[in-house]
Amino acid sequence: MPYKVINDFRDKENNNxxxxxxxxxxxxxxxxSKKRITELSKEHPEHRLVFIEEVKETVKQINSEQDSNEDEQLNENKE
Structure with missing residues (x-):
């Protein structure tokens, strides 16, 4: 499940x-880990910030992205 970063941070658990x-x-x-996701998606006690939020894609967004990708492929084939 992808997440969107909502505040800048350095991931100390993944090579900084x-x-x-x-x-x-x-x-x-x-x-x-699930623990790490929870830590980043809840308010940090020292920084008082939330760092990530879950990305909720709708079927409409997914279809729109697929259509866009298909259009790009068609344009590349014409060139």
Whole structure:
């Protein structure tokens, strides 16, 4: 399940990767623990920030993305 970064942070549990607001969490190839997801999606006691939120894709968004990808492929084939 992908998450959206809503506040910048450094992931100390994954090679200190820096995530910026708007990034997708986690990076490809990294599978965080459920505990880590919970830590990042709840208010941090020291920083008083939430760092990630769950991305909820609707069927309409998924279909729109697929249509966009198909259009790009068609345009590439014409060139």
């Amino acid at each position: 990767i820096i995530y910026r607001k708007g990034d997708t969490y986690p990076v490809e190839g990294y599978k965080p």
